[in-house]
Amino acid sequence: MRKRVYIAHTGGTIGMKRTRDGYKPERGYLQKLMRSIPELSHASMPSVTIHDYEPLLDSSNMTPVEWVRIAHDIAEHYAGYDGFVVLHGTDTMAYTASALPFMLHGLGKPVIITGSQIPLCEVRNDARENLITSLLLASEYDIPEVCLYFGGKLLRGCRATKVSADGFAAFDSPNFPPLGEVGIEIEVNRDLIRKAERKKQLEVREFSSPIVSALRLFPGISSELVRNVLRPPLQGLVLETYGVGNGPDQNRDFIAALSEATARGVVVVDCTQCLEGTVNLAEYAAGSALAKAGVVSGYDMTAEAALAKLHYLFSRGYGADRVKRELEKDLRGEVTLR
Ligand code: ASP
Numbered sequence: 001m002r003k004r005v006y007i008a009h010t011g012g013t014i015g016m017k018r019t020r021d022g023y024k025p026e027r028g029y030l031q032k033l034m035r036s037i038p039e040l041s042h043a044s045m046p047s048v049t050i051h052d053y054e055p056l057l058d059s060s061n062m063t064p065v066e067w068v069r070i071a072h073d074i075a076e077h078y079a080g081y082d083g084f085v086v087l088h089g090t091d092t093m094a095y096t097a098s099a100l101p102f103m104l105h106g107l108g109k110p111v112i113i114t115g116s117q118i119p120l121c122e123v124r125n126d127a128r129e130n131l132i133t134s135l136l137l138a139s140e141y142d143i144p145e146v147c148l149y150f151g152g153k154l155l156r157g158c159r160a161t162k163v164s165a166d167g168f169a170a171f172d173s174p175n176f177p178p179l180g181e182v183g184i185e186i187e188v189n190r191d192l193i194r195k196a197e198r199k200k201q202l203e204v205r206e207f208s209s210p211i212v213s214a215l216r217l218f219p220g221i222s223s224e225l226v227r228n229v230l231r232p233p234l235q236g237l238v239l240e241t242y243g244v245g246n247g248p249d250q251n252r253d254f255i256a257a258l259s260e261a262t263a264r265g266v267v268v269v270d271c272t273q274c275l276e277g278t279v280n281l282a283e284y285a286a287g288s289a290l291a292k293a294g295v296v297s298g299y300d301m302t303a304e305a306a307l308a309k310l311h312y313l314f315s316r317g318y319g320a321d322r323v324k325r326e327l328e329k330d331l332r333g334e335v336t337l338r
């Protein structure tokens with residue numbers, strides 16, 4: 001029996017058509033292109049159902065509403081398929097790949113998010129390989145996780161980040177080894193794959209609309225700006241800091257703005273702007289001042305994963321103290337706790 005894969009085509013470069021105004025998504029066009037690729041009907045490939053979303057989006061337009069829609073789409077088709085491929089624009093792919101693992105509770109089948117830098121309609125493209133390998137990963141491998149496959153690397157979704165605007169190796173997970181590498185062989189590292197929880201049913205833990213945000217520090221950032229961002233009704237903030245989690249501790253008003261907000265119950269989670277490594281708020285005075293102001297460590301989480309985790313935790317209805325406690329736990333393989 002041929003395996004079955006459900007393709008959720010949300011938009012992005014991979015399925016776009018060349019027009020006089022530049023590349024544009026068009027419903028039905030991806031199916032047409034896929035029919036003209038003989039490899040896709042080879043006996044070793046799964047049979048597929050393609051669902052073109054309406055509208056097909058450039059992923060720069062994605063919001064948490066679309067993340068929830070994708071999660072429900074997977075849940076509705078869960079029983080009838082061996083695995084799922086989500087075709088997605090690369091720009092915000094890491095955000096969606098970070099959000100889905102929190103929403104898809106009890107996932108026991110592969111969900112592989114992919115896209116491409118050059119559309120399938122072009123002669124030279126990375127779309128064909130990304131699509132074919134993703135379909136094989138979704139149908140032939142026991143990977144009960146949300147993953148991002150791109151340019152030869154299978155990454156844990158909630159560890160992935162976009163590292164190149166125009167290269168084929170556009171994604172990486174600097175703080176976690178790839179779950180698999182694809183060269184001549186498809187090599188999946190079984191030891192790194194999370195185990196499905198036995199007897200668990202898939203349940204969508206929907207994101208409601210908590211008010212969360214992200215702010216990247218820069219030299220000279222004004223405390224007024226920070227205060228404005230932290231104003232009610234904000235519930236949670238990913239603060240993207242320097243190095244091991246440092247900020248301008250000599251700017252008393254900056255520290256005061258953070259202290260006032262955390263005292264009001266705003267959860268501020270500290271993630272480093274560095275691609276690699278972990279936050280350690282005890283290493284420098286510039287970090288411990290943030291900790292004293294009530295900022296919590298995001299350890300080695302990506303900013304994308306921290307934002308998704310805040311969405312998830314506030315959507316569970318947790319108060320600030322519980323959110324802070326849950327941030328200290330590894331819920332979906334998103335953080336390394338030593
Ligand atoms: N702007 C496109 C998108 O994110 C880029 C891409 O797909 O690579 O939808």
